[in-house]
Amino acid sequence: MPHPGMVRAGVEVTPLCDAVGPMGDQIALPLPQMFGGPDHPVWARVDPAAPWVLHFHCYLLRTPDGRTVLVDTGLGGPDSPAAGWAPVPGRLATELAAAGVRPEQVDTVVLTHLHSDHASGSLAADGSTPAFPNARYLVQRTELDWLEASGSPLLDAVVRPLRAAGCLDARAGEVTLAPEIKVFATPGHTPGHQSVAIGDHQLVVAGDVVLHPVQLADPTAGYVYDDAQPTATLTRQRLLAELTARHGILATAHFAEPFTQL
Numbered sequence: 679m680p681h682p683g684m685v686r687a688g689v690e691v692t693p694l695c696d697a698v699g700p701m702g703d704q705i706a707l708p709l710p711q712m713f714g715g716p717d718h719p720v721w722a723r724v725d726p727a728a729p730w731v732l733h734f735h736c737y738l739l740r741t742p743d744g745r746t747v748l749v750d751t752g753l754g755g756p757d758s759p760a761a762g763w764a765p766v767p768g769r770l771a772t773e774l775a776a777a778g779v780r781p782e783q784v785d786t787v788v789l790t791h792l793h794s795d796h797a798s799g800s801l802a803a804d805g806s807t808p809a810f811p812n813a814r815y816l817v818q819r820t821e822l823d824w825l826e827a828s829g830s831p832l833l834d835a836v837v838r839p840l841r842a843a844g845c846l847d848a849r850a851g852e853v854t855l856a857p858e859i860k861v862f863a864t865p866g867h868t869p870g871h872q873s874v875a876i877g878d879h880q881l882v883v884a885g886d887v888v889l890h891p892v893q894l895a896d897p898t899a900g901y902v903y904d905d906a907q908p909t910a911t912l913t914r915q916r917l918l919a920e921l922t923a924r925h926g927i928l929a930t931a932h933f934a935e936p937f938t939q940l
């Protein structure tokens with residue numbers, strides 16, 4: 679069953695747990711090597727030997743006037759681009775059904791970024807039909823430019839089919855989806871990473887701006903797989919400062935607990 683979720687600024691926010699498990703051996707490193715490096719002072723305060731069991735959360739946002747927004751589409755099925763490193767295939771469709779939502783009811787999909795654990799559930803099993811047939815799929819233009827240059831398998835698996843179906847929206851910077859829902863740029867983990875603010879930062883669905891609780895203990899503990907660690911650290915510090923000032927909620931993709939009160 680889905681997490682019960684919470685309501686902020688009138689928007690019902692429901693975490694959908696797509697998967698749980700450790701990172702595959704192809705990319706897994708000891709925790710201190712992944713966050714900040716073994717000499718980072720945070721490792722004097724946090725257990726460096728604790729295993730990292732990732733959760734993969736997508737988020738469902740429902741407004742009082744009937745908007746249904748999905749933030750991220752998770753790992754996708756057994757043939758997805760994430761299959762090489764992800765612990766198990768995603769179960770987003772089951773979670774969505776358990777939350778009482780049919781795929782055709784989703785009107786907007788916000789892809790925080792184009793990594794295989796956040797966008798691979800965007801297409802149906804045939805690989806060409808959008809999994810959410812009535813939705814616009816929202817990404818930052820800079821993310822698409824970066825992906826085109828990278829030659830990522832997500833180009834063929836996600837971007838080109840969505841573009842061919844006419845449902846991909848490339849935007850630049852802030853986008854107002856509803857009076858109480860804004861999408862805004864949070865670059866660093868990837869160049870076009872974006873997050874979703876509910877109300878006046880009462881809750882922010884922040885994708886991979888903060889990946890592991892060690893980055894709450896010290897936001898300067900950069901992630902080895904960030905595209906640009908200095909930018910990512912600045913973004914993380916700004917977001918955490920804003921949420922702390924407003925006593926807001928941080929909603930992350932990979933924490934065990936989907937919501938963190940700041």
Ligand SMILES: [Zn+2]
Nearest residue numbers: 793795886931
């Ligand atoms: Zn991720």
